[in-house]
Amino acid sequence: MTRLLTLVALVTALACSGAQAAPKIRVLYLDQSVGWLHAPVARPKNSNGPTLSEVAIAEIGGQSGAFSVEATQDAREITPEKLKTIDVLIFYTTGKLPISAANWQAIQRWVESGQGGFVGLHSATDTHWPYSGPGQTYTDFINGKFAGHPWTQGTPVTIQSLGGPNPVNKAWPGRFAYAEEIYQYSDYDPAKVRVLQALDFTETPLKRPWFVPVTWTRQIGKGRLFQTNLGHTPSTWDDPRYRAQLLDAIRWTAHRLPGAATPNPEEQALWALRSLLAYAGVPKAExxxxxARLAKTDRAWLLDAAARTAALRPLWPAKAEDDKTAFDAAYQAVLSDVLARSAR
Structure with a gap:
């Protein structure tokens, strides 16, 4: 018994020693605005002090002990040499960033090799720069480009979890009411990503007849990418659930947490058709x-119908007085098809 207790104590000590020896994740946080300047990334007036989000990320790292963070508002600092000193790169950015083709190639190789992970926050999808070299453009990499935000700051929305249980999503309830600025996207491919959160239009007053993802993960080679639309509103940065999710996202992209990034286009497609029916005024129970009936239908039809709802977004009139003929025709066509396919 004495030997057994000694062995248990030794194994426990070694386990604790190994856990303590795990190095902190090294994070580089870029909050540069070349376009719209969001409040969480604005420097205090008449000061070069830290931004609200820089303070929040430093607090998350310090309180958890999981990571150290360095912040910059100059994308030119992200060089191949800099990448050797970090594990996770976070973007809260807008506009045409000053990233050279060589540096963007280096970032992509760094992620693909599994040496680094990428986290995008809110307007990371409202970011771009010209690129025609090897690999992907930034928009293809993050899998989406800002295409308006009908849900402006303070608009009530309902957010629904997708993708099943996931360590990167455990901080939030399965469905919850919130108030945020929510983007919709162009250049979004549902086959590339696993969506973890999306708008539920059966309980969101301002509806649209297409799918609106909020949070997703992606596997790129051996590397991991996480993107969330949340983070526009300063109060979101004080929300312990948002902070917990950011911590989990950093851990996950650094390969310190498990969690699938297998794309879930069929699940996304069903939510797209749910959005279409809710927009049409169909009661929630119906x-x-x-x-539920559409979930049993032909996969090819399901994905095509969802793609047809996505094609409605660019047809949406820019102004209330604009001609809606093209939108109405396309909308009625896909709605009639979905109603017929889902009839008893």
């Missing part, structure tokens, strides 16, 4: 019954 929406759920119809979607």
């Amino acid at each position: 929406v759920e019954a119809r979607v």
